[in-house]
Amino acid sequence: MGSTRPIRFNAFTMNAASHQSPGLWRHPRDRSTRYTDLEHWTELARLLERGLFDSLFIADVMGVYDVYQGSPEEALRGGVQVPTNDPLLIVPAMAAATRHLGFGITFSLTYEHPYPFARRMSTLDHLSKGRVGWNIVTGYLDSAARNLGLARQLGHDARYELAEEYLQVLYKLWEKSWDDDAVRHDRAGGRYSDPARVHPIRHAGEHFQVPGIHLCEPSPQRTPVLFQAGASATGQAFAARHAECVFVSAPSQVALGRYVASIRQAVVDAGRRPDDVLIYAQALVIVADSAEAAEARLEEYRSYVDTDAALALLSGWTGIDFSTYDPDAPLEYLENDAGRTALAAFTTADPSRRWTVREAAQFVGLGGRGPVLSGTPESVADQLEDWLDATGIDGFNLTYGVAPDDLQAVVERVVPELQRRGRYRTAYADGTLRHKLFGRGDRLPPEHPGPSIKLDPA
Template sequence: MGKQIRFNAFQMNTVGHQSPGMWAHPRDHSHRYTDPDHWTELARLLEAGRFDALFLADVLGVYDVYQGSADAALTHAVQVPLNDPLALVPLMASATTHLGFGVTCALTYEHPYTFARRISTLDHLSRGRIGWNIVTGYLDSAARNLGLDRQLGHDERYDLADEYLDVVYKLWEKSWEDDAVINDKQHGVYTDPAKVHPINHHGRYYQVPGFHLCEPSPQRTPLLYQAGTSPRGTAFAARHAECTFVSGPSKKVVRRYVEDTRAAAHATGRDADRLLIYAQALIITGKTATEAQAKYEDYRSYINIDAALALLSGWTGVDFSRFPLDATIDYIESDAGRSALASFSAADPTRKWTVREAAEYISLGGRGPVIVGDAAQVADQLQAWMEETGIDGFNLAFAIAHETMRDVVDFIVPELQRRSCYRTEYSGGTLRHQLFGAGPYLHPQHAGRQVKIDPPLQTAA
């Protein structure tokens, strides 16, 4: 029996997510993203496949770097139009019992006080199945629409994020004691005021003197995801993340990210078993290898280079319309997503990618590998990735909604279960309990449990 394999489904509340151009395929249903049934159908499918979670990406801007405008993104539905991911959680939670929900929220543009309440509300309504993907943002267009000339510099965004996490930890973990809520109808007392504490936070970026508005939710702090693989992002993940996502086109690239992340976590004194790493991938499969290969070739016929370059330009902050398609990609520092560009350049200097090759590659499933074959062939490849990179599971992108995920559930999950490397039942409880077998709260050694409420500021008499 090999190492247990975990699956998340990588989605977005939009038409075109990580496979730009595929929405035009006649069997794709991504245009139904505004239909509630689209999401409840998906949630039920994933729960039947015993997925850990449905993971929802998000951005607060548009991909307007390519050709200096948003025209290509709008024309080809490159993550626009885009709806709020958090609104989907109560809808899907009510249709399922065990499936977790990871939501991406950019902390740079929302105050931690209001955000903490929103997440606590979702944790209550999902009965403890909410996770938060902590991102700092990478689009200047988002910063401009929120009143800034441009986004903060890459590393400064993480400095702000560290303080942001301290604020929400204080609100979630320290403001309300476990037994603050009495709910005593006889005496007319719902909450004991002595057990609700103002956090008195006065920092460089935030001033939050008061107490959390919500009573403790099932997990208190949501399960914490993070996806940064730059040196500063890795250091941030080592302190905060319980699960991380990595994306890379080869095992060599992914293994390097895994080793760096685990080493950084170890340096903080954390237990490596309390950090799960998922690698992005796209699975294309069918009843036979021939059928799977035919699907792959069919999907490739819908690749749209302009759409892919609009996405890649937004990820990296580099306008790829300025380069010939046969030009090689070299590493360029930018304040956007450093890891997106590095995965095609500095992370594996033995491979020189052309602009066209990178565009074609991300057109199916983004920056992760595309694994094609029948159930046995795909299972072999998944197990090889697990063994050779040190990952704990896969964040599965899709080519066709919901065909790609249905194929995984129908063909791949039973094969992995037959090999005793994929669970057959959920263990119950909160999302944190599902993943770690303990909980529902943050591990006692986690940074979120170590924060302390500040004393009130002294005022002059």
């Protein structure tokens, strides 16, 4: 008998015209260029809620992809994640348009002090009634560092050292500054809040000095659901301590399965249970009435792929200027201070496959670093079940070739097929995003480092 584990979906997008499929914005049916219209986002949110998706996972970068040819020219020409708008500002409208859908928001902690960020996320958690998550990233583009006053970005491991202290500050603000009963709304006594139950955090660290109180009263989740996407050894160790959901991208089941096993073991080594973390893998799903029609649609999409733009994207992810490489040269792993996950996915994560630069660019040109699963609704459901059961993931971060066609087809055709098989839920649970995901309440569990953190004595 096959597995009965439920399959979970997030949608993966960006507040930009081009995200994971460079060149597909030119497709006549694609509506990605509407990203500056608020209705574009509210329509997408309603669609995903109709499909009972866990969340809309919104990527972000603070810099521009200027590694390829040492210039941002190719990124600008091909719309490679530029222009891009702020991901946080679209969330309140989408939350108002839905009741259950969660929102995983990418924010790079390297370039903003934690004090204002804590208020921003608490505000979103209040406005959404507890439906926000934070995708913790440390950044990987030198261009972001330069535009924020640094000569270059911090080293890879140094960024995670900074992230550790950043999280300590946030946990103190979110979890410990205000007691649950600090806000009294005492009209007769004239006390809005009880000062004795609001605590300055007195954080004095290497990177941050935060002596005072959090500016917000406790939100439904206090700490937003914590997403993390680093697959390097340092990133996995960080995720094992802090993350509740981990996002992984890999082009093969072998590579993906290795990541999953490594992450689960790291979680156990950190003193947590393996199921304390949900793991989502990136994928692009293309659905049609027949296998032949799906293959024709896939070939149509491929005809719109912008290979130079894909190389600019891959160069930005890895910190390697692939314009200087022979397209048929094999990809080799290289340690540097950019993101290590992308290059590892095509090299060390699956030693059985040797990718050339050209092959990797063609692969990421449609759907990014995850697989493309195409066919009839029944065939796609078979493939989704196979990937989930073979690798140990919990669900998929679904990107798209043409927006909103591909996600709409998943909602209207794949979800019902998975429901028919008993592999997909038929209704949302009530409560916050955290409770919907784990069924254990709105707040971080007490053994997590967030609620167990201590404030320094006065």
